[in-house]
Amino acid sequence: MDDKKEVKVDSVSISDTNTDDTETQQNSTDKINTDTDEQIEKLTAQVSELTDKYLRTAAELENTRRRAALDIESAARNRAISITKKFLPVMDAIESAKKHNPDDAGIKSMALAMESAFAQIGITKIESIGQPLNPMFHNAVQVVPIPADANPKPEPNTIATEMQTGYMFGDTVLRTAMVSVYK
Numbered sequence: 001m002d003d004k005k006e007v008k009v010d011s012v013s014i015s016d017t018n019t020d021d022t023e024t025q026q027n028s029t030d031k032i033n034t035d036t037d038e039q040i041e042k043l044t045a046q047v048s049e050l051t052d053k054y055l056r057t058a059a060e061l062e063n064t065r066r067r068a069a070l071d072i073e074s075a076a077r078n079r080a081i082s083i084t085k086k087f088l089p090v091m092d093a094i095e096s097a098k099k100h101n102p103d104d105a106g107i108k109s110m111a112l113a114m115e116s117a118f119a120q121i122g123i124t125k126i127e128s129i130g131q132p133l134n135p136m137f138h139n140a141v142q143v144v145p146i147p148a149d150a151n152p153k154p155e156p157n158t159i160a161t162e163m164q165t166g167y168m169f170g171d172t173v174l175r176t177a178m179v180s181v182y183k
Contacts, residue, residue, distance in 0.1 A: 126166035
C-alpha cells in the first residue's frame with residue numbers, strides 16, 4: 001500500500017473553476033436587476049397613484065372653498081334683499097306724503113335720506129312713465145285710452161301713469177312697478 005501514485009496535472013485554469021461561479025453571479029445579478037426593476041415600477045405606480053389622489057383632493061378642496069364663498073355671498077345678498085323689502089313700504093309712505101304735501105321740508109329731507117340710503121346699497125327705481133310695458137319690470141293693473149289731444153300720440157302698451165314705484169337691487173327685481181298703460 002505504499003504505492004504512491006502520482007497524478008500529473010498539465011495545467012489548471014482559473015476560468016475553468018470560476019465558470020460556474022461567474023454564471024451563478026450573473027444569474028444572481030440578473031435576478032437582482034429584475035427585482036429592482038419590478039420594485040421601481042411598483043414604486044412609480046404608487047407615486048403616480050398618490051399624486052393623482054393628492055391632485056383630486058386639492059381640486060375638491062378648492063371647489064369646496066369656492067362653493068362656500070358663493071353660498072356666503074348668496075346668503076348675504078338674500079338677507080339684504082329681505083331687509084330691503086321691509087323698507088319699501090316706508091319709502092312708499094314717504095312718497096305718498098310728498099305728493100300730498102310737496103313743500104314740507106321734513107318730508108323732503110326724509111325722502112332724500114331714504115333715496116340716498118337706497119343708492120348706497122344699490123337699490124334703484126324702475127323707470128316707468130313713457131316706457132313700453134315690460135312684464136319683467138311692470139305690472140299693468142289698468143288700461144286707459146289714449147287722450148285725443150296727445151301730441152305726439154303714444155304707442156299702445158306705453159305706460160301712462162305709475163301707481164306704485166318698482167325697485168331693483170342690482171339686477172334683481174325687488175318689486176315690479178304697478179302701472180296703467182295706454183290702450
